[in-house]
Amino acid sequence: MPMPVYLDYNASAPMRPEAVAAVLEASALVGNPSSVHRFGRLARRALEDAREQVAAMVGARPERVLFTSGGTEANNLAILGAGRPRFIASALEHDSVLRVRQAELLPVGSDGVVDLAALAASLASDPRPALVALMLANNETGVIQPVADAARIAHQHGALLLCDAVQAAGRIPIDIASLGADFLSLSAHKLGGPKGVGALVLGSDLPFAPGQLGGGQERGRRAGTENLAGIAGFGAVAALAPDSLADQPRLAALRNRLEADLLRLAREAVIAGRNAPRLANTSAIALPGIPAERQVIQLDLVGVAVSAGAACSSGKVRASQVLAAMGFAPAIAGSAIRVSLGWQSTAGDVERFVEAWGALALRRQSSDLSAEPAA
Numbered sequence: 001m002p003m004p005v006y007l008d009y010n011a012s013a014p015m016r017p018e019a020v021a022a023v024l025e026a027s028a029l030v031g032n033p034s035s036v037h038r039f040g041r042l043a044r045r046a047l048e049d050a051r052e053q054v055a056a057m058v059g060a061r062p063e064r065v066l067f068t069s070g071g072t073e074a075n076n077l078a079i080l081g082a083g084r085p086r087f088i089a090s091a092l093e094h095d096s097v098l099r100v101r102q103a104e105l106l107p108v109g110s111d112g113v114v115d116l117a118a119l120a121a122s123l124a125s126d127p128r129p130a131l132v133a134l135m136l137a138n139n140e141t142g143v144i145q146p147v148a149d150a151a152r153i154a155h156q157h158g159a160l161l162l163c164d165a166v167q168a169a170g171r172i173p174i175d176i177a178s179l180g181a182d183f184l185s186l187s188a189h190k191l192g193g194p195k196g197v198g199a200l201v202l203g204s205d206l207p208f209a210p211g212q213l214g215g216g217q218e219r220g221r222r223a224g225t226e227n228l229a230g231i232a233g234f235g236a237v238a239a240l241a242p243d244s245l246a247d248q249p250r251l252a253a254l255r256n257r258l259e260a261d262l263l264r265l266a267r268e269a270v271i272a273g274r275n276a277p278r279l280a281n282t283s284a285i286a287l288p289g290i291p292a293e294r295q296v297i298q299l300d301l302v303g304v305a306v307s308a309g310a311a312c313s314s315g316k317v318r319a320s321q322v323l324a325a326m327g328f329a330p331a332i333a334g335s336a337i338r339v340s341l342g343w344q345s346t347a348g349d350v351e352r353f354v355e356a357w358g359a360l361a362l363r364r365q366s367s368d369l370s371a372e373p374a375a
């Protein structure tokens with residue numbers, strides 16, 4: 001089999017060499033960043049350099065960047081630490097938002113964009129202080145959300161806004177002040193950094209309940225000796241964000257060609273969120289008649305790695321909640337796969353995918369591919 005093709009950057013991106021080098025370099029640092037001696041000070045310098053790099057990527061003040069173990073912890077920390085009696089979230093949010101506490105869900109249009117009139121009505125209907133969660137770009141469809149407008153509405157009603165920017169970072173420009181976000185979540189591994197490191201960025205000096213207690217690290221907001229190697233790798237990819245942004249038109253051209261080819265091969269294919277502003281690298285493609293999980297397995301057998309838009313738990317295929325929220329019927333939502341490109345993706349990768357997917361579409365009528373997988 002030729003070299004496998006990786007088209008699952010929204011799950012995790014291959015690490016950039018600069019991030020690998022930064023991780024290795026920081027791994028050689030002996031000291032604890034909290035120690036006062038020279039070894040500690042060297043480690044502290046590396047930590048603060050990375051904090052400045054991450055802060056610069058999102059236009060924040062470095063002291064408002066709080067390193068975490070990833071996007072999940074950042075979202076959890078904001079939701080649990082904000083101390084707001086009400087929690088309102090778009091139906092598009094990641095499980096690391098929706099599973100933390102009961103949310104009042106905001107509906108989504110068929111284009112994959114959240115309904116802001118519903119947000120305004122919801123906030124007006126109940127005066128209790130609220131936290132609103134709205135992601136900047138959706139992980140399944142890539143659809144970009146009107147976060148600045150949502151923040152304005154939230155603030156008019158005395159609410160705070162959490163923006164999960166995990167999928168947007170390095171793919172669209174981010175400026176926390178223009179977004180008006182009170183909390184912004186980031187994760188290093190989606191943009192070519194190491195896995196298991198991220199940040200919660202604060203929009204102001206809001207009081208905030210710490211998530212874990214112990215030593216006074218991260219200004220008392222997140223105790224525990226910092227993951228210095230991971231953080232240094234995160235800083236290195238954050239510093240590369242301008243290069244990554246400059247690469248997006250190339251990715252958009254590849255993705256648009258991919259989508260045009262698929263629609264030519266199978267006119268019944270559906271591309272979710274195609275008419276909304278989207279990330280350049282993401283495509284959510286439904287091929288009705290073949291469950292998403294089955295498509296992913298068949299594509300993997302020929303060396304093409306993509307993911308099921310549909311989440312899979314205990315061997316059962318569940319229709320994508322994001323596509324369901326957009327109003328797609330279960331036959332569509334359950335047959336959607338996600339293709340996501342990134343810095344190493346080439347035209348050759350896209351051709352391999354199109355060829356493999358085209359073969360699937362062709363076999364669909366004549367084979368048992370449309371059958372439900374065995375339990």
Ligand code: PLP
Binds near residue numbers: 186
């Ligand atoms: N938020 C979004 C939108 C994501 O796509 C992900 C990862 O899939 C996360 C949060 C969680 O990030 P992490 O893997 O760093 O915990």
